[in-house]
Amino acid sequence: MADSARFENGSVQIRKSEVGDFGNNAYVVACMTTGVSLIVDAAADAKRVIALAEDTNPIAVFTTHGHADHVGAAAEVSGQFDIPIRLHPADWGMCPVEIDEPIGPGDFQLGKAIVRLVHTPGHTPGSMGLVTEGAAITGDTLFPGGPGATRFPYSDFDQIMESIEREYFSLPDATIVMPGHGLNTTIGTERPALPDWRERRW
Numbered sequence: 521m522a523d524s525a526r527f528e529n530g531s532v533q534i535r536k537s538e539v540g541d542f543g544n545n546a547y548v549v550a551c552m553t554t555g556v557s558l559i560v561d562a563a564a565d566a567k568r569v570i571a572l573a574e575d576t577n578p579i580a581v582f583t584t585h586g587h588a589d590h591v592g593a594a595a596e597v598s599g600q601f602d603i604p605i606r607l608h609p610a611d612w613g614m615c616p617v618e619i620d621e622p623i624g625p626g627d628f629q630l631g632k633a634i635v636r637l638v639h640t641p642g643h644t645p646g647s648m649g650l651v652t653e654g655a656a657i658t659g660d661t662l663f664p665g666g667p668g669a670t671r672f673p674y675s676d677f678d679q680i681m682e683s684i685e686r687e688y689f690s691l692p693d694a695t696i697v698m699p700g701h702g703l704n705t706t707i708g709t710e711r712p713a714l715p716d717w718r719e720r721r722w
Contacts, residue, residue, distance in 0.1 A: 524704070527696060528552065529654045531633045536698060537572050540564025542589045543701050547657055549650060550576040551631025558582045558630060559597060560650060560657055561700060566593035570600050579630075580604050582623065582637075584659025584700060585647040586611030608639065608646030614674075623648070638687040642680020643668040649687065655696045656707075662688050662697055664705035666717050677721055681714075689714065 544563035557576035604620035625639040660668035693708025
């Protein structure tokens, strides 16, 4: 199930769809009891993102970080459902769309389910992810084969590695990693490569 477009753990369901020219992954995370959902990274193709949320009750567009390729459909999706766009305040200045509400780390009530939002600076100062039992949506912080890019002036390689170790590599090996672009992987697949990533510095 490493690249399944749908994940369930009995508490939440995660739906995934690739959208846009940059191969972004858009997600809908929904409480399996109530249908209350978060739309994660409404990156492009608003119609497809809206369809991904079919039969759920979205309460916010949760944006993992402020880069333009992750918010291309955010305003349209937000307007369709009359819900706020939420982003960590540290990334507001770089985000090309208007943000309605801040969001930060901690447990997040999603219907009758609870998911954990984590702050993972390094790719951007306000990068965040979402963790539930068995899966983690990692934005552009963790990918198959390494960390996200840290070539920007506001990025920091050591910081992104610290974020990955603290928030993601503490999870069980079987945890599915669902990144901001491309295929899924697992924590157990990626963790052994940590020393190599540190040595190569990317």
